[in-house]
Amino acid sequence: MKLIKRSTSPSAAHQKNLNRREFIKHSGLAVGASALASQLPFTMMEKAQAQATQLTNTPEIATIKSVCTHCSVGCGVIAEVQNGVWIGQEPAFDHPINLGAHCAKGASVREHGHGDRRLKYPMKQINGQWKRITWQQAIDEIGDKMLEIRQQSGPDSVYWLGSSKHNNEQSYLFRKFAAFWGSNNIDHQARICHSTTVAGVANTWGYGAMTNSFNDIHNSKAILIIGGNPAEAHPVSMQHIFKAKEQGAPLIVIDPRLTRTAAHASQHIRLRPGTDVPLILGMLWHIFENHWEDKEFIRQRVYGMDKVRKEVAQWTPDKVEQVTGVSENELYQAAKTMATHKPGTFIWCMGGTQHTIGNNNTRAYCIFQLALGNMGVAGGGTNIFRGHDNVQGATDLGPNAHTLPGYYGLAEGAWKHWATVWDIDFQWLSGRFDKALYDDGTGANKRTMNMSGIPVSRWIDGILEEKQNISQQDNIRAMVLWGHAPNSQTRAPEMKKAMEKLDLLVVVDPYPSNSAVLHDRTENTYLLPASTQFETYGSLTSSNRSLQWRDQVIEPLFESRPDHQILYQFAEKLGFADQMFKHIQVKNSVPLIEDITKEINKGTWTIGYTGQTYERLKKQQQNWHTFNTTTLIAEGGPCDGEYFGLPWPCWGTSEQQHPGTPILYDTTKPVAQGGLTFRARFGVERDGVSLLAEDSYSKDSEIKQGYPEFSADLLKQLGWWNELTDKEKQLAEGKNWKTDLSGGIQRVAIKHGCAPFGNAKARCIVWQFPDPVPVHREPLYSNRRDMVNKYTVYGQKYLTTFIIIDLHSVCYRMSKVHFSA
Amino acid sequence: MTSGRLVEYEGGGDETRSNPWLAELQQQMFVEINPADANNAGVKHGEQVWVEGPEGGKIKVMAFVTNRVGRGLVFMPFHFAGHYQGKDLRNKYPEGCDPYILGESCNTVFTYGYDSVTAMQETKVSLCRLQKA
Numbered sequence: 033m034k035l036i037k038r039s040t041s042p043s044a045a046h047q048k049n050l051n052r053r054e055f056i057k058h059s060g061l062a063v064g065a066s067a068l069a070s071q072l073p074f075t076m077m078e079k080a081q082a083q084a085t086q087l088t089n090t091p092e093i094a095t096i097k098s099v100c101t102h103c104s105v106g107c108g109v110i111a112e113v114q115n116g117v118w119i120g121q122e123p124a125f126d127h128p129i130n131l132g133a134h135c136a137k138g139a140s141v142r143e144h145g146h147g148d149r150r151l152k153y154p155m156k157q158i159n160g161q162w163k164r165i166t167w168q169q170a171i172d173e174i175g176d177k178m179l180e181i182r183q184q185s186g187p188d189s190v191y192w193l194g195s196s197k198h199n200n201e202q203s204y205l206f207r208k209f210a211a212f213w214g215s216n217n218i219d220h221q222a223r224i225c226h227s228t229t230v231a232g233v234a235n236t237w238g239y240g241a242m243t244n245s246f247n248d249i250h251n252s253k254a255i256l257i258i259g260g261n262p263a264e265a266h267p268v269s270m271q272h273i274f275k276a277k278e279q280g281a282p283l284i285v286i287d288p289r290l291t292r293t294a295a296h297a298s299q300h301i302r303l304r305p306g307t308d309v310p311l312i313l314g315m316l317w318h319i320f321e322n323h324w325e326d327k328e329f330i331r332q333r334v335y336g337m338d339k340v341r342k343e344v345a346q347w348t349p350d351k352v353e354q355v356t357g358v359s360e361n362e363l364y365q366a367a368k369t370m371a372t373h374k375p376g377t378f379i380w381c382m383g384g385t386q387h388t389i390g391n392n393n394t395r396a397y398c399i400f401q402l403a404l405g406n407m408g409v410a411g412g413g414t415n416i417f418r419g420h421d422n423v424q425g426a427t428d429l430g431p432n433a434h435t436l437p438g439y440y441g442l443a444e445g446a447w448k449h450w451a452t453v454w455d456i457d458f459q460w461l462s463g464r465f466d467k468a469l470y471d472d473g474t475g476a477n478k479r480t481m482n483m484s485g486i487p488v489s490r491w492i493d494g495i496l497e498e499k500q501n502i503s504q505q506d507n508i509r510a511m512v513l514w515g516h517a518p519n520s521q522t523r524a525p526e527m528k529k530a531m532e533k534l535d536l537l538v539v540v541d542p543y544p545s546n547s548a549v550l551h552d553r554t555e556n557t558y559l560l561p562a563s564t565q566f567e568t569y570g571s572l573t574s575s576n577r578s579l580q581w582r583d584q585v586i587e588p589l590f591e592s593r594p595d596h597q598i599l600y601q602f603a604e605k606l607g608f609a610d611q612m613f614k615h616i617q618v619k620n621s622v623p624l625i626e627d628i629t630k631e632i633n634k635g636t637w638t639i640g641y642t643g644q645t646y647e648r649l650k651k652q653q654q655n656w657h658t659f660n661t662t663t664l665i666a667e668g669g670p671c672d673g674e675y676f677g678l679p680w681p682c683w684g685t686s687e688q689q690h691p692g693t694p695i696l697y698d699t700t701k702p703v704a705q706g707g708l709t710f711r712a713r714f715g716v717e718r719d720g721v722s723l724l725a726e727d728s729y730s731k732d733s734e735i736k737q738g739y740p741e742f743s744a745d746l747l748k749q750l751g752w753w754n755e756l757t758d759k760e761k762q763l764a765e766g767k768n769w770k771t772d773l774s775g776g777i778q779r780v781a782i783k784h785g786c787a788p789f790g791n792a793k794a795r796c797i798v799w800q801f802p803d804p805v806p807v808h809r810e811p812l813y814s815n816r817r818d819m820v821n822k823y824t825v826y827g828q829k830y831l832t833t834f835i836i837i838d839l840h841s842v843c844y845r846m847s848k849v850h851f852s853a
Numbered sequence: 854m855t856s857g858r859l860v861e862y863e864g865g866g867d868e869t870r871s872n873p874w875l876a877e878l879q880q881q882m883f884v885e886i887n888p889a890d891a892n893n894a895g896v897k898h899g900e901q902v903w904v905e906g907p908e909g910g911k912i913k914v915m916a917f918v919t920n921r922v923g924r925g926l927v928f929m930p931f932h933f934a935g936h937y938q939g940k941d942l943r944n945k946y947p948e949g950c951d952p953y954i955l956g957e958s959c960n961t962v963f964t965y966g967y968d969s970v971t972a973m974q975e976t977k978v979s980l981c982r983l984q985k986a
């Protein structure tokens with residue numbers, strides 16, 4: 033196959049046939065040098081000529097700012113580009129997060145600008161052979177097939193698997209695309225990396241994200257990492273951890289394996305995999321036993337700790353050792369370290385989340401930090417390190433089976449909110465979906481529009497499972513894997529079967545990926561070349577909720593196209609481009625990124641994605657050197673007083689110039705300056721007990737008690753309604769802080785020092801979940817037969833939250849095979 | 854058994870295994886085995902071993918004998934693909950688009966199991982059997 037190179041290689045310059053006089057002139061050699069030149073062998077002369085041309089005739093080297101695409105730390109990259117070719121790369125030395133550091137992955141991103149192994153053209157399998165086709169042919173053939181499937185089996189038979197590799201604008205567009213196609217069968221990698229974190233953490237105190245930042249770890253007096261290996265997965269974050277460690281903070285690493293991170297630990301604890309809950313409750317046992325808990329914090333800001341105490345009382349040190357394999361002494365040491373070095377930060381990753389009781393694990397971690405009063409303080413927090421570069425942004429805005437952008441959910445109100453933002457008739461949108469009703473798993477009947485779609489972890493079941501076990505019209509018949517490596521999902525032998533059963537398989541990716549080779553299909557399989565983030569521009573959200581703006585480094589390589597362009601082409605083919613791009617300018621089939629950012633700002637009030645306009649983000653990118661490397665606040669310069677990346681929530685409209693929220697739930701600052709309370713998300717009382725905060729409020733709050741979330745009605749009760757302008761009143765009437773498109777409700781709440789989402793207690797009991805207080809359950813495949821009957825898995829009843837009804841999990845699948853050891 | 858990441862690769866690894874600078878640094882899929890378990894299975898460091906999962910999948914990978922993992926535990930990175938149950942699939946990629954490094958995917962042996970709230974898959978704990986290849 034012939035590569036299409038865009039570079040002006042030395043051989044191209046060669047063809048210019050400079051004569052010898054020109055060479056000497058350009059090379060800057062003085063007269064005497066010509067004698068030397070004449071003595072050189074002919075071949076060397078040729079080479080020297082080419083170099084001389086490059087020095088004088090080629091354009092200047094441009095330096096372009098981008099962000100590494102390989103993890104959520106968000107390291108700044110400086111690309112050096114000459115004549116459209118990415119010729120050099122530097123880590124950004126003045127970037128507040130990476131401070132000149134890169135790991136192996138970051139240091140190698142320039143390779144994306146060359147892409148020898150990239151997928152170069154659209155391809156199609158004919159008789160098992162890959163054949164090059166045009167984009168037009170690809171879109172036409174795929175689109176026709178999809179429309180045929182839609183007619184026969186309904187819109188839910190096409191699955192759109194998106195990616196954490198999209199930027200924010202593309203993620204958002206991808207979610208919008210599925211909505212206009214008419215299905216919630218859409219998802220992305222967050223499902224299989226931190227979904228249990230997002231669910232567990234959001235249900236504890238309001239938002240499901242990292243609470244502090246990498247840089248803020250400088251303020252930690254102790255660091256606990258469980259089920260995380262940042263030395264390999266988030267290498268540059270380690271420089272912030274090391275800074276705290278150098279300042280004397282002990283580092284506790286809890287991991288079954290002596291990882292490269294554990295190698296740096298002050299204390300390494302090996303636990304038996306899958307026993308996080310007893311381990312954490314076991315540490316809490318020591319904390320309660322020694323009265324190390326923060327009683328005042330718990331009184332003011334925590335609901336349900338008494339129930340936790342009851343569960344903890346069972347986890348005596350001997351029992352903990354039996355289950356986890358960790359001795360009393362080890363655990364006492366760790367608990368004491370955390371209790372006597374405050375504030376301490378608590379970091380976790382996939383080792384905690386990827387379990388059948390992942391949501392119990394993540395809530396146990398939160399409860400631990402609540403007991404010690406480590407929340408809402410610099411140096412404390414639950415620092416959840418996300419995976420892919422934009423997995424946070426894609427979770428917030430993008431391809432999710434269970435929610436529209438901004439965690440609005442899938443109920444009718446959510447659809448109406450977004451239909452208004454999109455300026456689309458709700459009935460038309462609703463008509464795009466299957467109209468039939470299906471069992472939602474709890475006995476109620478719903479339309480698929482209002483039910484979570486099939487999650488990425490289970491798409492293979494959507495193909496292989498009997499039709500009657502799936503709450504949709506038909507099986508999945510077409511699968512689009514867009515920026516998604518299927519080898520990150522379990523059960524490959526079944527996946528292979530599923531891929532082979534599909535009517536249509538489409539891969540959209542810069543690389544062919546495992547989806548191109550795992551199966552033995554011979555027809556109806558397409559590979560479409562997507563561009564990387566260096567071949568386009570837009571915003572991304574790093575793990576710490578900071579948004580950054582990437583500039584475009586190079587033009588799309590080969591025949592690749594950026595995701596938003598490919599989405600447009602599909603929308604056009606499938607017949608809804610005019611509605612979908614009503615307020616987004618499209619030029620030569622490329623939607624304008626800035627218009628998409630604007631639309632995100634217009635609708636995403638829940639998590640404060642409203643204040644980060646592209647103008648502000650671009651300005652910050654140009655001035656990233658002006659931010660303090662611990663607090664992340666800009667000191668002087670054009671961004672003075674703003675936090676780096678305007679970390680969400682960045683409340684209100686951009687006119688309010690909110691600086692972003694660097695630390696969630698920090699009551700020591702006014703909300704207008706990044707302070708916050710715990711969110712009042714779960715009502716105001718439970719069984720007669722108030723869920724609102726007691727005697728705790730953010731700085732300068734005019735309400736010196738807990739309060740519910742803000743709405744038009746609450747403003748009226750408080751006598752603050754007339755502080756809205758007439759225009760704001762029109763839009764805010766009957767709305768709340770999440771749905772008021774004027775931003776007036778948020779503006780007035782913040783003016784009075786209040787958090788738009790209320791001021792409540794964090795809760796240790798999540799009454800909607802299968803285990804309201806986290807308890808231990810053995811892994812589905814356990815190596816401890818003596819434990820499985822004591823700590824059983826869930827029955828079938830709880831495993832029906834998504835469209836697929838689960839038939840397999842009533843009992844343990846004890847393996848017939850064992851370790852040979 | 855459990856799984857995790859390597860500094861050189863990201864996610865499913867197609868992008869990073871196609872990057873020559875990274876590919877050079879990490880050239881083979883492996884399974885970390887505690888020396889005691891390796892000795893009991895009669896496997897030496899660097900030898901090929903079959904890792905067989907309880908649902909029928911099996912993969913052939915290099916034994917990395919090390920105390921990084923405790924007794925009774927094996928660890929595998931999840932970034933590899935392009936080999937399937939002992940077979941090299943390199944010739945199935947479109948010409949010139951095969952990643953430099955291919956290897957067995959550990960998720961060929963990882964099993965059924967999902968979080969009760971979010972349908973997260975259980976990839977941090979399952980069972981396997983080791984056998985010298």
Ligand code: SF4
Nearest residue numbers: 100103107135138268
């Ligand atoms: S730490 Fe993450 S963002 Fe930074 S260079 Fe490495 S992979 Fe890229």
